[in-house]
Amino acid sequence: PATLFGYAAVFNVRSKPIWGQFIEIIRAGAFRASLERGDDVVCVVEHGGGLQLLGRRSSETLKVWEDEKGLRYECEVPDTTAGNDVSKLIGRKDIRSSSFAFRARKDEWTWATAKGELDVRTVIEADLFDVSPVVNPAYVEASVGVRSLDSYEEAKAARDAAMTKALDFGF
Secondary structure, three states: OEEEEEEEEEOOOEOOOEOOOEEEEEOOOOOHHHHHHOOOOEEEHHHOOHHHEEEEHHHOOEEEEEOOOEEEEEEEOOOOHHHHHHHHHHHOOOOOEEEEEEEEEEEEEEOOOOOOOOEEEEEEEEEEEEEEEEOOOOOOOOEEEEEEHHHHHHHHHHHHHHHHHHHHOOO
């Protein structure tokens, strides 16, 4: 079985422009209350629903927590079409990023003062709904990776084959 891991959000960094209108910053601790309440968060592909579901906090197939860097997650990937497809795409590095869906409970705005600047929204507290492996994240620092016993076994087999070959040649 594979496990997805990464950062859905990175604290105190600027997003790419949201809808070309504003920049967003997520403050450290923004999801603390949501996580402490036990809000049910899902892991879905590209914020999709239905058969794009990969894991869920209430079923304990998704773990989500804040650390000093941001909103971290680990998701046990199901043996489904979506799970297998996303694992392969992440493994090939076709999908390299993560995102999150939320509703701000408390935010602050810094309004642009010069032409060509964008307003800045700082999210102080938010309800978290999902974490998602995505192709085009709002936060370029958000990441995703995959690890599995299969990839470990493949690497170990390759190492053993290389060692056997070296022994065959007397190295």
